[in-house]
Amino acid sequence: MAQFGSTDTSVSPISDLGGVVHVWIISLTEVSSADLEALAKCLSASERGKLQRLSRPAGRQAFLVSRGALRHVLGGYLQQPPKALDFTYGPQGKPALKLKHPTAQHQNDSPWCSLEFNLSHSGDWVVIALCQGRSIGVDIELIRLLSQLPSLCQRCLTPAETATVQGLEPTQANLRFLQYWTGKEAYLKALGLGLTASMTSVELAIPPGAIALQPAPITPEPLHDQGWHIYQWQPSPEYIAAIAVQTSALTTHPQIQLYQTTARQLIHSDDPLSIGFPAPECPT
Known part of the structure; x- marks a missing residue:
């Protein structure tokens, strides 16, 4: 497995994420048939339908690993089972977490309301970027x-x-x-x-x-x-x-922390937030 940084085992839970941007780099190819089967089980019905409509094997695997890994990563931050997550989509398809507490009085209390994320994949890798309370995009x-x-x-x-x-x-x-x-x-x-x-x-x-x-x-x-x-x-x-x-502060650069893992590690870890391989922090 190609390494993008040094090894550590600590990742902040969502309550401590603050102004830090977390970027996960996950292999699309280091998966077994058993891993793919496990990832498929956590997809929603609409995601499984989209998967079935993809004709190329490489495209199917990229979609399955990307969406399954996204669910495992977000589930780790939110302390929720990957299958329990529900998504909503913007007019041009940008995904967001659907609020667990949709009523107005609960929206500000839910971490689902503030967690922003984005995903991109190419070749052998998928990248997931996430932060709290700010719009984010990745490619x-x-x-x-x-x-x-x-x-x-x-x-x-x-x-x-x-x-x-x-x-x-x-x-x-x-x-x-x-x-x-x-x-x-x-x-x-x-x-x-x-x-x-x-x-x-x-x-x-x-x-x-x-x-x-x-x-x-x-x-x-x-x-x-x-x-x-x-x-x-x-x-x-x-x-x-x-x-x-x-960011709200125009002159302040957010702290960016990179993590690397595999879908297999996400699937088989009781605590997905303890298995990344962080690289040194981005200078600010």
Whole structure:
């Protein structure tokens, strides 16, 4: 199993999460048939229906592991069985936890009301980002050759961003495009818009040089002035990831803690919050 950080066994429960952003990196491939069967048992009827409609085996496994792992991670924070969780979806499909206490007098007392999360998967990994009381979005992409790069730039990038990509040699051009893509997608997902909104409406000024190994800020000034922060990093040489999170303090960066585990560990642990492999904290 590829390691993204050093080992620790402590994760704060939701009551202590505070201003910390937790990011879980989970393998999509290190699962047995028994693990897949266990994950399937915790899905809802609608999730099982969607799973059955997927035709490609790789797509089915990615969906099953992603959704099952999400339920186990959230269940650990909320101290609820994974199968007991219920989700609601925004107009563009952004998931949120359905309140256990839907009446107004109980909403502010429920941790379900304040826990925000987002999920993304690509290649061999799924990333789950979560925090309390703030909007969050995440994206991860396998670094690969993009055969339609010119048309992708035209559709997704601003003129300044396109000029930056076109001025690079092919390998670096692909990487720079994916930097723009992950940052913008994380931000649009945090807003609940996803790819229904134009990526050209956001312009990122990504600093030159190597991509950080831990989440590093790349937020442009207009978004920063609205309280948004975008962070980007390479969890491994083959992948690039980004997080977008909104904070009330415009000049304060939230603490970000990365965790790595497998679906198997989540399934077989009595306490899923004790099995991650945290990496060093993001500098603030």
